Amino acid sequence: MIPLRLHRRYLTTNGNSILQFIQFNPKFDGLKDKILKDLMIIPNFVDSTTQSILVKEADKKLKRTWGKVYEENHFDSVIQGYRECIASDWAEDVGQEFANAKTQPIIKNAANQVRERLGMPNLTFSPPHILDLRDGQSGIRPHVDHLKAFGSIISGICLISPCVIVFKDKNTNEECFRLLLEANCLYAQKDFVRFNFTHEIPMTEDDNHSFRGKHIIRNRRITVMLRDNLVQFQK
Numbered sequence: 205m206i207p208l209r210l211h212r213r214y215l216t217t218n219g220n221s222i223l224q225f226i227q228f229n230p231k232f233d234g235l236k237d238k239i240l241k242d243l244m245i246i247p248n249f250v251d252s253t254t255q256s257i258l259v260k261e262a263d264k265k266l267k268r269t270w271g272k273v274y275e276e277n278h279f280d281s282v283i284q285g286y287r288e289c290i291a292s293d294w295a296e297d298v299g300q301e302f303a304n305a306k307t308q309p310i311i312k313n314a315a316n317q318v319r320e321r322l323g324m325p326n327l328t329f330s331p332p333h334i335l336d337l338r339d340g341q342s343g344i345r346p347h348v349d350h351l352k353a354f355g356s357i358i359s360g361i362c363l364i365s366p367c368v369i370v371f372k373d374k375n376t377n378e379e380c381f382r383l384l385l386e387a388n389c390l391y392a393q394k395d396f397v398r399f400n401f402t403h404e405i406p407m408t409e410d411d412n413h414s415f416r417g418k419h420i421i422r423n424r425r426i427t428v429m430l431r432d433n434l435v436q437f438q439k
Contacts, residue, residue: 225384227416232373232380239381242397244321244359249390254310255363261307262334262363262426265289274338284407285342288335291428295331310361315430318359318392327357328433335360337425340408348374348402355432356399359392363426368413371401384415 222245228236250258270287277284293304296312311332319327337343349358362385369383380401385391393403406413408422 225386226381227384228381229379231378235380238396242394243383244318244390244392245383245385246317246321246390247386248388249314249317250310250361250363250388252388255388257306258310258361258428259363259426261294261304262291262336262428265291265334266336274336274342282345282347283335283337283342284345285338286336287338288333290331291334292331294428296329311428311430314359314361314390314428317390318357318430322357322392322394324357329430330433333429333431335427335429337405337422337427339424340413340422343407343410344403344405346370346372346377346402346404348399354398357392357394357432358398358429359390359431360427360429362389362391363387363428365423365425366420367405367422367425368415368420370404370406370412371397372404374400374402377402382415384420 222240222243225245225247226240226243228239266287266289269289274285274287275283291304291307292298293302294307294311295303296308296315298308315327315329319325364387366384366386369385370379371381371383372379383391405422408420411419413420413422
């Protein structure tokens with residue numbers, strides 16, 4: 205059962221429960237506490253001005269790497285219709301002479317919020333990873349992120365449009381819960397959620413891209429992803 209007094213991590217910045225962004229399969233009610241313990245959602249983490257800064261700076265990097273071309277299939281066939289790149293100069297530990305002065309303070313704030321909300325003050329992050337999904341005809345198939353690329357924490361600032369993430373038991377493929385991630389939110393998953401469930405973002409045309417019976421329209425979506433340092437995790 206969910207405790208009556210929710211941990212601060214389960215609350216948004218205005219004190220409301222993040223349960224409003226989670227839809228559970230009743231069959232998995234017994235896992236609610238474990239799931240909520242390893243999830244974080246902060247809606248409206250950035251405002252429209254900050255979103256514009258992140259999108260503009262991300263576009264510069266993406267166009268430098270990809271031009272205007274989107275890759276139709278990832279090497280492991282998980283992602284469809286995407287561009288991605290590493291933003292080394294956005295990292296919070298980059299010296300002032302090399303850092304992007306517009307984006308680094310935003311990344312530092314996000315990283316600090318993840319540390320605080322997840323109770324992990326010594327957490328260190330790899331340079332931010334920018335993932336750009338082209339439109340509603342792009343998507344991410346069910347997967348568990350590989351340890352060669354991700355540690356125990358996966359977090360991100362979600363930009364431009366909302367999306368639904370569907371989580372399924374990795375052994376039975378049964379849906380356990382889904383999240384509605386609105387534009388401008390900060391999201392994180394760790395440990396139990398990260399390792400025991402596949403997660404996916406259905407295409408907009410798919411009826412499964414819905415939340416509590418409402419079809420959610422997703423257009424272009426950029427996520428600025430923060431992943432914990434792999435060396436730290438491997439220790």
